[in-house]
Amino acid sequence: MAVIDYKANYTNVWEVDDNFYQYVEDTCKTLYIESLKDLPPDVRRALERAHEREELESGKEILSTLIKTVSTADDQKLLICQDTGIPVYFLKIGSQVRFDGIRLQQAIKKGTERATLEHPLRSSIVNTLTRKNHGTSTGNQVPVLHYEFVEGNEIEILIVPKGSGSENMSYLKMLTPAAGIEGIKKYVLECVFESGANPCPPTIVGIGLGGTADKCAALAKKAAAREVGSPNPDPDVRKLEEELYILINKMGLGAQGLGGSTTALAVHIEAADTHMTCNPVAVNMMCWPARRMRATFKSNQEPIISY
Amino acid sequence: MAHYRLKAPLSDEDILRLHAGDTVTLDGIIFGIRDANLIRLFDKKVELPADLIPQLKGSIGIHTAPGVRKLHDGTYEKISIGTTTSYRMDRFTKGLLKDYGMKVIIGKGGLLEDGSQALVDFKGCYFTIIGGSAALETTQVEAIEDVWWEDLMPEAIWKFRVKDFGPLIVSIDAHGGNKYKDVKKVAKDNLDKLLESLN
Numbered sequence: 001m002a003v004i005d006y007k008a009n010y011t012n013v014w015e016v017d018d019n020f021y022q023y024v025e026d027t028c029k030t031l032y033i034e035s036l037k038d039l040p041p042d043v044r045r046a047l048e049r050a051h052e053r054e055e056l057e058s059g060k061e062i063l064s065t066l067i068k069t070v071s072t073a074d075d076q077k078l079l080i081c082q083d084t085g086i087p088v089y090f091l092k093i094g095s096q097v098r099f100d101g102i103r104l105q106q107a108i109k110k111g112t113e114r115a116t117l118e119h120p121l122r123s124s125i126v127n128t129l130t131r132k133n134h135g136t137s138t139g140n141q142v143p144v145l146h147y148e149f150v151e152g153n154e155i156e157i158l159i160v161p162k163g164s165g166s167e168n169m170s171y172l173k174m175l176t177p178a179a180g181i182e183g184i185k186k187y188v189l190e191c192v193f194e195s196g197a198n199p200c201p202p203t204i205v206g207i208g209l210g211g212t213a214d215k216c217a218a219l220a221k222k223a224a225a226r227e228v229g230s231p232n233p234d235p236d237v238r239k240l241e242e243e244l245y246i247l248i249n250k251m252g253l254g255a256q257g258l259g260g261s262t263t264a265l266a267v268h269i270e271a272a273d274t275h276m277t278c279n280p281v282a283v284n285m286m287c288w289p290a291r292r293m294r295a296t297f298k299s300n301q302e303p304i305i306s307y
Numbered sequence: 308m309a310h311y312r313l314k315a316p317l318s319d320e321d322i323l324r325l326h327a328g329d330t331v332t333l334d335g336i337i338f339g340i341r342d343a344n345l346i347r348l349f350d351k352k353v354e355l356p357a358d359l360i361p362q363l364k365g366s367i368g369i370h371t372a373p374g375v376r377k378l379h380d381g382t383y384e385k386i387s388i389g390t391t392t393s394y395r396m397d398r399f400t401k402g403l404l405k406d407y408g409m410k411v412i413i414g415k416g417g418l419l420e421d422g423s424q425a426l427v428d429f430k431g432c433y434f435t436i437i438g439g440s441a442a443l444e445t446t447q448v449e450a451i452e453d454v455w456w457e458d459l460m461p462e463a464i465w466k467f468r469v470k471d472f473g474p475l476i477v478s479i480d481a482h483g484g485n486k487y488k489d490v491k492k493v494a495k496d497n498l499d500k501l502l503e504s505l506n
């Protein structure tokens with residue numbers, strides 16, 4: 001949170017009108033559907049690169065099947081994976097935008113439901129106790145929303161439909177300060193080994209460091225949702241990302257956990273400071289179809305869609 | 308490593324020919340099964356619909372819940388059909404093979420110890436289909452021929468007709484061969500060395 005240097009500036013305030021919420025609803029419908037069909041270019045490049053580098057013949061074949069899947073989805077406008085996931089949205093809210101947060105949340109939920117009913121998409125969201133499927137991809141506290149406040153007069157909405165195969169392979173451990181950085185590395189390696197073939201590798205390994213247990217888990221998800229290979233600006237964190245990327249791929253689990261050197265497409269870390277007695281580490285993996293799509297809303301304009 | 312083209316119903320001989328590492332292409336019928344319908348069958352002890360039971364002898368199952376569109380005549384059109392992680396359904400493997408004569412389970416991620424042992428005991432195989440590759444697999448599904456227990460939607464039991472379905476990898480066979488185990492064994496050695504180097 002870099003708020004220390006922030007000087008409030010209200011010269012460019014955008015007070016949204018009623019149309020905005022309708023835009024958000026329509027856009028979230030589009031984002032959900034299109035994110036399931038159109039893989040971001042950085043993920044495509046990472047798969048191509050992995051395919052070129054993989055030396056194990058069977059691993060290379062699996063990677064070429066993944067690439068073929070992406071092009072089949074492009075050509076025939078199909079969903080890359082049948083698991084439409086848990087819809088997760090990351091919002092960046094400009095300091096000069098004035099809006100009703102409850103209506104914004106409602107619009108996001110409505111857009112998600114409309115995508116599910118109108119496309120139609122498989123709804124994967126159930127009541128945790130009764131296991132009843134709502135048929136809408138939404139429910140109590142779903143979609144999952146994360147908020148961040150930034151300077152400026154834009155609102156950005158990023159959807160990350162999070163597949164369950166990879167979500168079920170999530171980990172959190174409160175290490176001791178004495179475990180140090182080596183302890184963090186060991187724990188992450190053990191998690192990736194443990195997850196094996198289940199998260200549909202090659203994955204983006206998202207790691208959260210520090211904070212409280214809940215903050216740490218949220219950071220891991222944020223890290224997993226980053227563009228492939230986008231380095232963390234903190235040089236210490238970046239160094240750890242690079243080291244772990246090499247270590248993980250030395251393990252030999254490979255694509256789909258069937259061997260080879262392509263276990264992770266990238267390792268991303270997000271770090272927060274923590275209590276002097278704490279050393280929390282969380283791992284959240286993104287399966288190879290690392291789906292995401294973004295809409296940026298500016299004053300009285302159609303949103304700009306990007307990845 | 309051989310490649311086979313198979314079509315259900317499969318016999319013990321068909322299964323015993325297969326070895327971990329072989330590849331397979333399928334034609335014909337496969338049945339979609341997963342958490343909710345297997346929990347109902349084996350944990351809640353609700354017997355399967357009578358017309359389905361004889362069809363499962365020698366059959367091929369796939370761990371899946373497809374994306375579909377229901378048409379006016381009550382039939383279903385495919386939207387997206389792929390596979391899900393198998394370990395969650397591991398403990399139902401034995402029952403499917405022993406009680407209903409299923410021969411092959413298709414999924415991703417592999418089975419645990421009990422499920423793998425059931426394949427040896429009751430002559431079955433586990434085929435890996437590439438997880439996340441539903442776009443490709445959907446094009447290989449010709450029709451959704453039937454559905455049972457629709458109230459569990461989308462976790463109903465599905466009957467798909469497929470053509471050129473694959474690539475499939477025989478990852479766990481009826482002889483105790485297990486590709487996942489082989490890879491994990493190597494990975495464990497590598498992991499131990501890496502952990503050692505971090506000390």
Ligand code: SF4
Pocket residue numbers: 081082083084085162163164165166167198199200287288289390391392438439440
């Ligand atoms: S883990 Fe990801 S790629 Fe694998 S089945 Fe689930 S959503 Fe699809």
